[in-house]
Amino acid sequence: MTTPNEDGWVDVSRNYDYPGKVEKEHLDDSCFVCEGLTFLSNLEVFGEKEFRKRGVKYFLIIREDMKEFCEVKKNGSLTLSTELLDDWAEHAKLNPKRLAIRGFIYKDIGHQVVHVLTDDVLDLIPIMMKRQKKEPESYAEKLANLEKKWRVEDPNMTRSIRVEEFKKIMNEFDVDKTQIVIAADIQSYLSTLRTLYNGTGPITTYNRDGNLVMTAHQALFHIFQLTVYGYNWHELKKIPCNQKRFDEYFKFFGEVTKKYWDMEQGLLVTLSLVEKNIKTLKNHKIFVKKWARKVRLNPYENSKYYDEISVKYLENDCENLGIVCIKNSLRMEDVPVFGARANILYGYTEIFYPDDMVEQKMMLVDGLLTIMDFRCRQNHRKLLQSLIYQRAGKEVELEEEASEESENSSDSDDDSSIVSSDEDSVEEEEEELAGTATQQSDNDISSRNSKAAQDKNSSTTSEATESTESLEDTNSGRCSQSDQLSMNVVLPINFNLAAAVAKNQTFKISITCCGAARLIPYTAPPPKPKVIAHPVLFSDRCNQCYENIGKLKTAEEKLKNEEKKAKLYEKQAKKTEELEKEIKILQTKRKNADKHRLNAKEELDKAVKQATKNEKKAMEAYGLEEKLKVKNAKLEENKSEIEDLKKTITSQPDLAQKVIALETRLASREVVEKKLRESNKELKIQNDNLKTEVKNQTKSNELDQTQFATKYSRMQNQMAENRSLSDEIATQNSTLFEENKILKANLMSAKATSDVTLDINARLLNEKVQLHQKIKDLERQLEKCNLGLRSGSQ
Known part of the structure; x- marks a missing residue:
């Protein structure tokens, strides 16, 4: 059992220890152990697919409390029922011991600031009130006020509050503290280890719907890593036209990320929204037209974060990238990899942002600290803050910083290895010392x-x-x-x-x-x-320089135009080859369609013939039944006549001859009746056989009709595909026709055109005319096929 703190709360959100050296095996833990308690989430138990199918809300489970309510196997694994994992309220009913609410790390700048999601708090309050048997009227008004206060209209935003505020609110509701455990969030813990180990990626946590969310400074740092880091901004700024392009992208970057700068304290953003913003930034013309080139990938991705690299290698790397190099004042030979990564990322903030944008830089620094060792973050933040304020010509307000640290948090042991910085630019060198900020000119x-x-x-x-x-x-x-x-x-x-x-x-x-x-x-x-090897300023250049520059520009433009033309011709040749392949495919499909139609017609004729034969047999059977009915009626009439004759015989005994004659007639009639009965039996058997045959034939006809319907639907689908293909070919031909028009205009405007280009254009025109004719023939044949199918279906 965990003992409560001085304030009476069981808070283990800060009581865990990070491993001394993070390895790969630490990055994929499915559970989290802290002070003898094992915390699991229902998302990890179900898996993401099953979690989203069920529409379950995310919450934590204490494994040790579940052993009394679940079956424990020999290997120690639990068999949990879905009732314990689907709903937090049902879980609270079945588990009377205690509930776990997760506290995640909102910010870590040397001391950890822990927050709790407001959605978890709003779900926890009614559960605890029911467990304490309080009436809803006593807390409904307070709960409604909290819902109004914490309501967020944007579905991509999630609100959170500090743990201290959560404790105050629960004290106002008079909640039993012993039944709640403030646990550390598993996802937040693992994502911190992943960012430290890999040097990239944001720190995230799950909201109640199971979506990954992050803080504003983590979102900005993630966007910065993927859209700013590693590009040749220092080269773009040297040329005036590229400087304008950079300014346009900088403005666009500010518009896209403005919502993150203006976010309220405690709000979290979904990872999906951040990824959409990254896509919009990547679609900017500075990346599409490849004005900005990627010159560096993830820094030192093949080495572990706690390894060491030489300072000379880091200095050369910074010089090649044109960024600030923060060196160790002790002039040590090696630097840890996480320090080198932070150095390079901080250098890109100095290149990308102007000196006066202090708040934006500090927000990125808060995100940058996540790739550094936990014990060095506070001193590193102070150092980077001093460098940023010195470049902006401002003084660091240490008293306010100290008051914020005393309010937000607990004691921490911090180490620092990065101290002084050397910034190498094109024309000046700056050395910044930790004691005083002295900028020296030449x-x-x-x-x-x-x-x-x-x-x-x-x-x-x-x-x-x-x-x-x-x-x-x-x-x-x-x-x-x-x-x-x-x-x-x-x-x-x-x-x-x-x-x-x-x-x-x-x-x-x-x-x-x-x-x-x-x-x-x-x-x-x-x-x-x-050392000036050549006059750099425009005023120092001679006329010969301007002439050479002009010739170079015209030659470069000609080369670019010729390369573009060659690429266009290659694209057109590829398109014609693709069209020929598609036409061949259409021809084979058409042949197959004709074969299918002929087979369908033959099967239809067979089915019609069988249906006519069955109808004839049914009519014959119906006629035989009517004949039997007539014969039976005649037999009944004969019987009535015999009875009348018997009566007359009894009344007239002297007519012996008539009686004998009648008896002979009766004997003959009886023989006839026997023959008729035998014939009736045979006819009934034939009728029964005919009925069974008719039933079998009707079933076979129904099967044939269903097969024909399926084949006919397939034919219609194939015809629809053929139509879509013909439409695509027509659109491609129209685009090719427009491109040919443009090429003709460009070729007419050019003074000197080669014979090779004329031959290629002539061939392309001939091929296009042939393609148009083939497409028209195909369209006619498709219309004929459609008419044939319609007539066949009718």
């Missing part, structure tokens, strides 16, 4: 070095007096960590402050892994000489 380096040295020495004296308590730790080979806002300066043992001040020596502040600062003697590098 003309007055020596004068500013002396001023910077005096400022640094004065700052070192004040910091040295404050760090006397940490000298014992430095002598033993360690450095101590102070408060988040103060900085401990570690001085070497042989450091002489008076001699350093007398020599007017400059120092560089380097921050160690645990946050302490160290003074290192620093000498500014000499200015780089400007």
Whole structure:
């Protein structure tokens, strides 16, 4: 059992530990274990397909509580019923112990800010009120007010609140705290590990409908990685016409992502909406016309995030990409891969955004921190914030930052390995130090070095007096960590402050892994000489340069036009080949259709003949039945006459001869009756046989009719396909005809055209005329086939 916190809540949303080194095996866990409790979700149990079929709402289950209500197999697996997984309210009825509500990481900038989805809260309140046997009238009004307050009209948005606000609301409803566990979200945990391991991808969580959602800064960082990172923006900005194209794309990027900058605190966006916005940005003409080229894929994707690469390799990489290189002030030989990735991504923010857009850069920095090691995020954020504010000419307000950190969160141990930055541009070099921000130009380096040295020495004296308590730790080979806002300066043992001040020596502040600062003697590098191989400015160019440039441009335009013409001819040749193939296919289909029609007609004739034969046999059987009826009537008349004769015989005994004659007649009639009866029996048997034959023939006729109907429907479908194909061919011919018109106009406008192009056009025209004729013939044949089918069906 987990023990509650000081406030009485069982909150384990921050009590889990990340693995020291994230490996692939950590990225695919289906459950989450924290303080002896195993948390599962119904989506993971069902699977996404079954989850969406059922239309279930997402919620968490505590595995240890389910053992009392489910069957436990020998291997430890549970057999859960669907009633426990379909509905949270039904699950609460069957499980009287406790319910789990998930708290996901909304932001992690060194300290974690945990949020809860408002949909989960609105579903949890009535469940808890029913479990505590409270009447709906006592809480209905409060619940309705919360629904109005948290209502979101956009289906792509989901609202969330902080855990502290959730606890206050549940205290207002007087909810039993012991029956609720605030658990860590599985998807949020796994996505943080994936982004750290891969260096890409946003941190997501599931909403109640099972859709992936993310925060605004995660959405912006994801869009930035896929539509800004890795392109040759530094090359585009050098040419004026490309600079205009870049400005257009920058404006379009701002319009598409504006909703994310203006989002309220706590709102989450669906992944599907973010992917749609990425598609719209990728369809911009700067990508379609390939003005912006991808020069770099995912940085260091083949290496693990905790591996190390050489600083020289990183510097060369940054120089090739034209971005800022944030170097380690200790001049270490190796840098961790996650630090190198963050360096390159931050460099692209500096290229893409102007210096005065501080808020946008900081929002991207909050998303960028997710690819860095958990213990380094807070100091990295402070460093990047100081760099951004220095470039914008503003001062960092540390007091406000400290107050926000004290309000939002819990204690955390942070490390920092990235300290100072060197930005290499085309004409200037900037060096930014952690203690002071000094921008040095090529003309007055020596004068500013002396001023910077005096400022640094004065700052070192004040910091040295404050760090006397940490000298014992430095002598033993360690450095101590102070408060988040103060900085401990570690001085070497042989450091002489008076001699350093007398020599007017400059120092560089380097921050160690645990946050302490160290003074290192620093000498500014000499200015780089400007070597001009050719006049760069337009005013320095001579007339011969302009003439050469003009000739080059005309030659390039001619080459481009010729390449375009060649491509058009190739496309037309390919289209003609495709049309010929389609015509052949249509011809084979037509032959098959004719064969099917002939077979269908033959089967129809056979069916009609069989139907006529069956009708004749039925008429014959009907005539035989009528004859039998007539003969039976005659027999009854003969019987009546015999009875009359018997009566006359009894009344007239003297007519013996007549009686004998009558007896002979009767004997003969009896013989006739026997023969008629035998004939009647034979006729009945024949009638029965005929009836069975008629039934069999009707069944066979029905089968033939159904087969004919299916074949006829197939023929109609084939005819419809033929029509659609003929329509497509007609549209393609019309497009080809229009393209030929355009090509003719271009060829007439050109002064010198080659004989080869004329021959090709003549061939194309002949082939198109032949194609038009073939298509017309096909259309006529298709109409004839349709008429034949209609007449056959009638």
